[in-house]
Amino acid sequence: MARKSVIAIVMVLVAVLALVMVYNIQETPINNNISSATLDVYSEGPIELSDVIEDIETASYYEGYDNDTLNWMKSLGDKEVFSGNGTFVIMDADEAGKIPSQYVTDVTIIEHIECDVLETHSLGDTEYPRDVILVKNVKYLGEDVIDMGLA
Numbered sequence: 001m002a003r004k005s006v007i008a009i010v011m012v013l014v015a016v017l018a019l020v021m022v023y024n025i026q027e028t029p030i031n032n033n034i035s036s037a038t039l040d041v042y043s044e045g046p047i048e049l050s051d052v053i054e055d056i057e058t059a060s061y062y063e064g065y066d067n068d069t070l071n072w073m074k075s076l077g078d079k080e081v082f083s084g085n086g087t088f089v090i091m092d093a094d095e096a097g098k099i100p101s102q103y104v105t106d107v108t109i110i111e112h113i114e115c116d117v118l119e120t121h122s123l124g125d126t127e128y129p130r131d132v133i134l135v136k137n138v139k140y141l142g143e144d145v146i147d148m149g150l151a
Helices: 002-027 049-058 067-075
Strands: 035-042 080-084 087-091 107-122 131-147
Touching (some): 035 131, 049 067, 049 080, 067 107, 067 131
Parallel strands (some): 035 080
C-alpha cells in the first residue's frame, strides 16, 4: 500500500511540474531579449557585412578580435552595416534603406536612429574595440552635421 502512495505522490508532482512548465512557455514572451535603443551612426554607409568581416580578418588594428563574435557575424548572412563611434550596427538592407547615406568632405554627419536591439557582441581586446549590434525596426530620427573646419 505504501508503494502505491509513493507512486501516486510522484505522479501528482510530475503533473504539477508539467503544468508549471506549460504555463511558463505560454506566458513568457518570445522576444524577451529585445530592447529598444537610440543609436548614432555615421552617414557614410551602409557597408556590406562581408566587407566588414574581411576588414576585421585582415586589418592590423583589429588584431586580437574575438573569434566567436566574428563567427556570429559570418552566420548572419547578407546584412548591411553602419559604423558608429565604437560600434558596428548590423541590419537588413530594408532597414538600412531608412537611413540617409551621404558621402561628404569637411563635415561629419551623424544619423540618429531608434531601433530594437536583438543582440550585442564585442570584438574583444583589439586596439580599437567595437561593439557589434544587430538591430531591426529602424526608425530614422534625424541628423547632426559637424563642421570639421577644413574648408
